[in-house]
Amino acid sequence: MGSSASKISETGLKHCTLWKADRSPACRAVMMALDSMNLSITEVDINMDKGEHRTQEMINLNPLQTLPVFKDRELVISDSHAICSYLASRYCDSGRLLPKDPGGRSIVDQHMHYNSSTIYPRFRAAAYPILYEHCNFVMPQQILEIECIYSDLECMLFKRTWFGGSWATLSDIVFASTISTLNILVPVDKNKYPRLSSWLYRISEELYFITANRKGLSEFSRRIDCSTSLDDTDEFKCPRSSCSRRGLQLKEPSPEATCKPVTQD
Incomplete structure (x- = not known):
């Protein structure tokens, strides 16, 4: 199991707040970035099924009414990629997640742009009809488009263990949040995409992924299966620190790995 997050001391940022929903891949990317840097901030769960992201308070923070929303004192950022970059630039000196x-840095930026411009829109096109329009399956054209993404990522991993190079960077974190969610809709075929399948297995073993x-993946999967809203459990409703969330998740039974590793020539 990866243990990069446990090798640095906990840093509490009481002046920072994250509003998020666990089933959102974008929110989970920020949460993984926080956990990979062992940063602890105030986290507030928002129930999108109840329209809590459309309250006047949230509109004042983010007129686009999307999640996540991050606030550091007077600075408000409402794009997950920008939040991840800010956290790594502002609060991580090592340069491992975001090269200096x-x-x-341009390689990581390139990957994050690909995630925001190509992968995430295709995720929304496939998932939103199931989540909000009572559709019961992913349309064939959307399956083809997702398979094209898998093919692109398979090529990107040629002679690479991680997307950013020799170790996991923000590239891997933002891809992990979206691809692990797409994998629920259109499973990654380990025979067609052996490098991508192996990467997904490796990243699923990282502590910050766990x-x-x-939890958000499980919530998304249940939401897709029943196609109806799910009330959040009481233990996750109150604002809490990132540190306390990590402690709760580590107490949960570990599910099976996302993908099994495959042997590559």
């Missing part, structure tokens, strides 16, 4: 050299991504 322009070349390495603490920040697994």
Whole structure:
């Protein structure tokens, strides 16, 4: 199991707040970024089925009425990629998640742009009709488009263990949140995409994936299966710190890994 988050001391940022919904891949990307850096901030769960993201308070923070929303003192950011970059730039000195050299940084930026411009829109096109329009399946054209994404990512991983290079970066974190969710809708075929399948298995073993991504994946899967709203459990309704959320998740039984590793030539 990956243990990168446990190798650095906990940093509490009491002046920072994250409004989020666990089933959202975008929110889980920010949560994984927080956990990978062992940052603890105030987290507030928002029930989108009850329209809590459309309250006047949330509109004042983010007129687009989307999640996540992040606030650091007077600074408000409402795009998950921008939040991840800000956290890594502002609160992580190592340069591992977001390289400091322009070349390495541009690669990570390139991947995040691909996630926001291509992967996430295709996720929404496939998932939203099931979540909100009582559709019971992913349309054939959307399956083809998702398979094209898998093919692109398979090529990106040629002679690479991680998307950013020799270790996991923000590239892997933002891809992990979206691809692990797409995998529920259109499973990654390990025979067609062996590198992507192996990468998904490796990232699913990272501690920050376990603490920040697994619960939301399970919630999304249940929501897709029943196509009706699910009330949040009481233990996750109150604002809490990232540290307390991590502790709760580590107490949960570990589900089976997302994908089984495959042997590559």
